[in-house]
Amino acid sequence: GGSPAVFWQPAASDTDPNWDSGRMYPRLDYGVDWEQNPERKTAGSLIINVWCTNESVPPAEEITAALQTELSELFMTDESGTYAVVWERSDYFEAGGDKEPKTAGYTLTFEVLAFPMQETVPPDPVWAVNQLVKEILPEAKVIGHDPLESLWRPTDESPAVYVRILSSGIARASYACSWFNPTLGLHVIAPDPAVRQRILQILSHEMHLRGEAITNDGSPFFFHKLQYATSAEPLRNGQMTVSGEYGVLSREPEYEKLWRPSFQCKGVKN
DSSP states (O other): OOSOOEEESSOOOTTOTTSBTTBOOSEEEEEEEEEEETTTEEEEEEEEEEEEETTOSSOHHHHHHHHHHHHTTEEEEETTEEEEEEEEEEEEEEESOSOSSOEEEEEEEEEEEEEOOOOOSSSOHHHHHHHHHHHHOTTSEEETTSOOOSEEOOOSSSOEEEEEEEEOOEEEEOSSEEEEOOEEEEEEEOSOHHHHHHHHHHHHHHHHHHOEEEOTTSOEEEEEEEEEOTTSOTTTTOSEEEEEEEEEEOOOOOOOOOOSOOOOOOSOOO
């Protein structure tokens, strides 16, 4: 129909009148297979098939290389959340017999990683660290904290940071306050490994010097331990962990109010 031949799942049949003079190649079809991942909400695979003939212009190799370059580590955001696609492999295939022209192409497989919202009710240590990262790195995009474009890619000048909670528990409790000790994971995402290392060192130094981040109810989240590994995978696992402690004040119990009380004292001597 005068548009690029890209199809969700099956392509149009060869009898469809929208094919330009019967020319059906090159074309793409794609699909997404979702799976449940308890740690990262949802994840899955994006599979793209590049269909060409040995007479197609451009050839399958050029289209495949362009797709791999343009889609890998691309972030997509909509009302359901933020996702990143990461190239895994490209497999060559041939279809048909010995007749000319021959149909062939590539199947590209991308992993789909979910970056679900992590901020919750106050006092929230994730919100506190997100806000602190924005103070230290105003040029960074903090996933789950900043408004994001529908399609975007982290750069060395505008990296992405994602903070998620790994674990949490109650450290101790008193009548007035309960103390929680969460461990957070930080992902620093930028193309250049040297830039990622520099950002990790900046964050580590600044967070250690400040010693705390202020949560969204005004109370502090105290840092106890910070460590990072530059060799860790930034998209899947993250490179930095932050362990700390914050308090939640106990709620004052509700009592039935006593309206217009009357008191009478007996046996009182002046």
